[in-house]
Amino acid sequence: MPPALLAAATLDLGLDSPSENPDWADVPAVVTWFEQLPSVPGSHPPLILFVERVAHDPTVSVSRELHEWIETRSGLDPATQREIHVTTLRHSVRLRALSNESYTDGKVGQNGHPSTPHGGDPGALSSSVLAHTPSATAEITETGSGREPVRIWGGVPLRNPDFTGRETLLSNLRKALETRSAASVLPQTLHGMGGVGKTQLAVEFVYRYSDQYDVVWWIAAEQQSLVLQSLLDLSRRLGLPRTEDMRQTATMVMDALATTPLRWLLVYDNALNPDDITGLVPSAGGHVILTSRNQTWASVWDAIEVDVFDRPESVELIRKRGNVIAREDAEALAEKLGDLPLALDQAASWQKATGMPVGEYLELFDHHVRELLDEGRPASYPTTVAAFVNIAFERLRVDAPAVAQLLELFAFLGAEPLSVSLLRSAKNSNVSQPLAGVLRDTIKLNRTIRALRQYGLARVGGDQSIQVHRLVQLVLRDGLSEDLAEQSRRNAQAILSAANPEEPDESRSWPIYALIEPHLQPAGLIYSDRRDAHQVVIDQIRYLGVIGDSEGARRLGELTVNVWQKNRTAPNLGPDGEHTLLATRHLAVALSDLGLSGRAKALKLEAFRRFQENAAFGRLHEHTLSTLLSIGTDLRAAGDFKEALASENDAVERHEAAFGEDDTLTISALGNRAVSLRMLSRFQEAYDVDIKRISTLQDTVGENNWRTLLAQSNLARDLYGLGRYTEALELQRGVLPLHSSTLGDRHPHVLLAIRTLTIALRKTGSYREALPYARTNFRDLTARFGPDHEHVLSAAMTLANTLRVMGQPGEARNIAMSTLTKYRRVFGDEHPLTLAASTNTAIILRALGEHRDAFDLDERTLRSLTNALGAEHGYTLCAASNHSNNLAQAHDLQAARDLSRKTLELSRSVRGVEHPYTLACAVNSALDLVASGDSVQGRELLDETVLAMSRTLGPDHPETVDVGRGKRAECDIEPPPT
Structure with missing residues (x-):
């Protein structure tokens, strides 16, 4: 290379050395000189800068070889190599002259970029173009920001203002948690028979020692689905990513708690089966309390037995809760009730509400106990509680039949709280009198709820929810006559059906579905002959799938389909019944989510065939077409893109024939066709479809509707496929914040939009x-x-x-x-x-x-x-x-x-x-x-x-x-x- 070129390159770069410059004609000496130059802090090795600068010169015939040398021998990553390329280019005096010449010659290409003389090394051509850019590729450095831990508190029941005694148990529980969980988390179990106050003991512990924790989370553990739902709620409070698989969410929560510096306490209340909880204990960092009637917990983890009250504790509670009860009467009542806390609390509440003398109460109690013993009641609940409930009911049915009827509902509801809002939403439901009149009158309803609380038959939370103890529910269920049981069951079904929002895909309805879920099976909705009850079940299957409990959706779906296929009497059930086929379709979706695509596809095809061949539906019915659309999704997932497009084209034609071109269902079918077109690399056709969809959706459902936002994200994917990366990036950037605020930043549509944003960022450099x-x-x-x-x-x-x-x-x-x-x-x-x-x-x-x-x-x-x-x-x-x-x-x-x-x-x-x-x-x-x-x-x-x-x-x-x-x-x- 000409010595003048090497000297000029050095001058352009402004490189200095404490030693004399080398002999520019001695190339090996020049290379050695550059190797020995010290690097400037924050800059790059001088030799690399020098070689890159020389490679820019249009007279150099080995420019490509020099670039390859830098790529393979410098040890620098590609982004740094590009940065050096652009930086050294801006130091090139000769190339700046060439660039100015291209401007002054008036040779301007498309978009205002200067044209460049052809010829020479390919590297020199791009260099003259690059010389006009104001800066190298922008770099964004990710920076973190610390934040103070936030107190997290959830699910904890209200504190019992009349909590009595238990000081030794509280002290033992605290010591056990502190000493046995020092190295790794060892759950502490509170076990004992129903009604001894295990839950109340745990509640009191939480409130008494809450200042020692940053996170306190109470989990109703009787049903596995409720445990997973509660842990999902905790994951959101902890800021963890949301997942469709609720079990994976639970695992993430356990891992997060095991590694967080926050101090935490988990309480699993009424945990029945050890196998359900053993995998849901973090390995370190906090405390876990379980309450259970199951004595086998003592062989799994350390356990503290909670027994009935000591007599002084019983007397203290009765006198605190009752209405001017003498000590000797309290002693007699405690003796009769066997010091069982639940029975004591209920009896004292009853006495306070009715003013009944303790002596009279004890006479009634003896009568009902004899009845229970004579009838051989099961031993799954204490006779004291059963006797009390029967006394209460005998009086309620005479004095307050509406209160009695409201309480009877809970014989066919789950053990979880029932929201008062669900009762209010059922004011026009077909329930029996006098309950119907109460539901239609807010004042009467509030009075009835207060009566339940006053009589000690239910707890009413500050969040306007009613909860009846499971022991009371069991007694209620056993004590109702066949006619009253059927009436109460139908009332429960009517109330839950009236509360059903009938829109499981909409996130605004999910809190209501969460309230309905624990009561769905106890109310026997699957076995009901009511059409609206069947709709509740169908929507619940869909809801469970949407929130990510695919396994729950599968279990409920399989049970439902199995029961309904055998029902030959209800017109919408049986193998060809409308609701059976809808449940089958939602079951198939859950199976697809679980990766069981073969069975899912078979169920969809069978449901589609039955809908299409049924005279009540036919080839253009909504159910037939919706099932057809879901089949196209399975075909794409199987890689059958052309077959999927044929199916989508068929679906679009049917939708247009049935509903017209601008109907929202037709627009959804068009969206599916666009997906198939994208999979076939037919991006321009997909783009044309999505442009039409967006225009129609903006006119029909609005610009901010999630369907419109999804269509715009799909349009960004079309633009990406067309190579219009900057447009795709700008569109996705603009839509994403609204999309996230509408659906949540962990919704699948939002997460997929973020991936589109990511690849658009990469493709724009x-x-x-x-x-x-x-x-x-x-x-x-x-x-x-x-x-x-x-x-x-x-x-x-x-x-x-x-x-x-x-x-x-x-x-x-x-x-x-x-x-x-x-x-x-x-x-x-x-x-x-x-x-x-x-x-x-x-x-x-x-x-x-x-x-x-x-x-x-x-x-x-x-x-x-x-x-x-x-x-x-x-x-x-x-x-x-x-x-x-x-x-x-x-x-x-x-x-x-x-x-x-x-x-x-x-x-x-x-x-x-x-x-x-x-x-x-x-x-x-x-x-x-x-x-x-x-x-x-x-x-x-x-x-x-x-x-x-x-x-x-x-x-x-x-x-x-x-x-x-x-x-x-x-x-x-x-x-x-x-």
């Missing part, structure tokens, strides 16, 4: 901003769907692709190889999504120099994609362009040239001339022309392509810079959601 999004999105999707779900695997490949362009191919390889293994296991070797993952993995292997493995993987993948999707599909074109890189690396220059030329022609025809991936194909084709001896044609094509990339992506886009440095282009794949 904002690699550093994209990486934290990619990591967080992968984590959040994993938490919501589990490790093997399609969305999670796609997010994993997005993360791997982002790590690769950020210069971290080692981590990218680990993620990609693990993900590819899962794709093969879950979807099969020949599934298009598996093949897309194979294409991405081969790129990463090439970046690591594992050329043989990359060659073999790409060769197999290209063959499989061609067979599965055809030569013109976008995935196939990516694989073909990438395989030309393998051929070039293997020095099979003619084969590389033939493949890259053919791929370029197909891409121009399918994607368009200036699609970024068409330009990537053009880059590889140009370099293959140069390498195989056609230098003039190759460099002309390369010059044109660099200018086109500058117009399309921007002159300082990393891919444009890489092409300027003589690098071959790679085409990775980011599949849209199926």
Whole structure:
């Protein structure tokens, strides 16, 4: 190289040395001199800056070789290499002169970019374009911010103002928690028979020692679904990612509590089965209390037995709760009630409400005890409680029949609280008198609820909920006559049916469904002959699936379908009944969510056939068409994209015939067709469909409706597929905040939109901003769907692709190889999504120099994609362009040239001339022309392509810079959601 060039490069860079300058004619001495120069803090090695600067000079014939040397020998990541490329370019005096000349000559290209003289090294061409950019690629540094821990308190019952005694038990409980949980968490069980006050003891402990904890969470543990729902609520309060799988959420909560610096206390109240709780104890960091009637807990963990009161405690409680009861009467009552706290509390409350003398009460009590003993009542509850309840009911049915009828409801409700709002919503329901009159009059209802509390028959919480002790419920159920039992059961069913919002997909209704859930099976809604009761069950199956309790939805769905298929009397049940088929469809959705896609698809097809062949529904009924749409989803997930599109086209035609083009159901069908079009790489057609959908949705449901926002996110995916990355990024950025505020930042639609944002950021060159999004999105999707779900695997490949362009191919390889293994296991070797993952993995292997493995993987993948999707599909074109890189690396220059030329022609025809991936194909084709001896044609094509990339992506886009440095282009794949 001319000595003057080396000296000028040094001058441009402003590099100084305490020693004398070298002899510029002695190139080895110049290199040694630069190696010995000290690096400026915050800058890059002087030798690398020098070599990059020399490579920019248009007179240098080995520019590409110099760039390759920096890439392979510098040890710097690709982002840093690009930064050096752009930085040194701005120091180039000669190139600035060339740039000014291009401006003053008036040679201006499209979008105001200056045209550049052709000829010379390909690196010099892009340099003249880059010299006009104001700055290098923007970098966004992720910064953290600390926050003070927030007190979290949930589910704890109201404190009992009349709590009595138990000081020794409280002290023992505290000591046991402090000493036995010092190293690892050992739950402390409070066990004893029903009614001894285990729950009240735990409540008092929580309030008395609450200042020692940052997190206190009370969990009603009688039903596993309620435990999981409570832990889901806790996960939200802890700020954890939301997941469709509630068991995974529970695991996340356990892990978070085990590692947080917050002090925490979990209380599992009325935990029946040890197997339900053993996996729900954090390994460290806090305390766990369980209450249970099951004595086997003592063999699992440390246990404290809670027995009946000591006599002084019994007397104290009776006199505190009752109405001027003498000590001797209190002694007699405690003796009669066996010092059972629940019975004492109820009896004292009854005496206070009625004013009945204790002597009279004891006479009545003796009478009812004899009845109970004579009738051989089960031993699952104390006779003291049974006698008390029967006394109360005998008086209530005479003095306050509406109160008695309200209480009788609880014989057929769950043990969890019943919201008063549910009762109010049932004011027009078909319930029996006098309860019907009470429900229709707010004042009467409030009085009736107060009466329940005064008589000690129920607890009314500050959140306006009524709870009847499970022992009282059992006595009620046993004591009702057959006619009264049937009346109460129907009343409970009518109230729950009236409360049903009938919109399980809408998040605003989920709190109501959560209130209904624990009462659904005790009320016997599955076995009811009421049509509205059946709708409650159907909606509950759907609700459980939507909130992520897919296993709960499956259990309820299978029970329901099994019962309803055998019912030959109800007109909407039986094998062909409307509600049976709807329940079957929702069951199939739950099975799909659990990964049981084969059975799910079979159920959907069977339900579709029965709907279509049933004269009451037919081919154009809403139920038939909704089931048809869900079948298209299964076909896409199976990789049958063309068959899915045919199914969607059929569905759209039927919807238009049944409801018209602008109906919301038709718009939903169009949305599904657009999804199939995207999977077939027909992005322009999908774009046209989504534009129409958005316009219609804005007019029908409004701009801020979640359906409109989802359609806009889909439009962003269309723009991405069309190579309009900046438009996709701007649209998704604009929609995402509203989408998140409408559905929540952990809703599946929002998480998928964040992935679209991530890949758009990467494709617009904002690699550093994209990486934290990619990591967080992968984590959040994993938490919501589990490790093997399609969305999670796609997010994993997005993360791997982002790590690769950020210069971290080692981590990218680990993620990609693990993900590819899962794709093969879950979807099969020949599934298009598996093949897309194979294409991405081969790129990463090439970046690591594992050329043989990359060659073999790409060769197999290209063959499989061609067979599965055809030569013109976008995935196939990516694989073909990438395989030309393998051929070039293997020095099979003619084969590389033939493949890259053919791929370029197909891409121009399918994607368009200036699609970024068409330009990537053009880059590889140009370099293959140069390498195989056609230098003039190759460099002309390369010059044109660099200018086109500058117009399309921007002159300082990393891919444009890489092409300027003589690098071959790679085409990775980011599949849209199926």
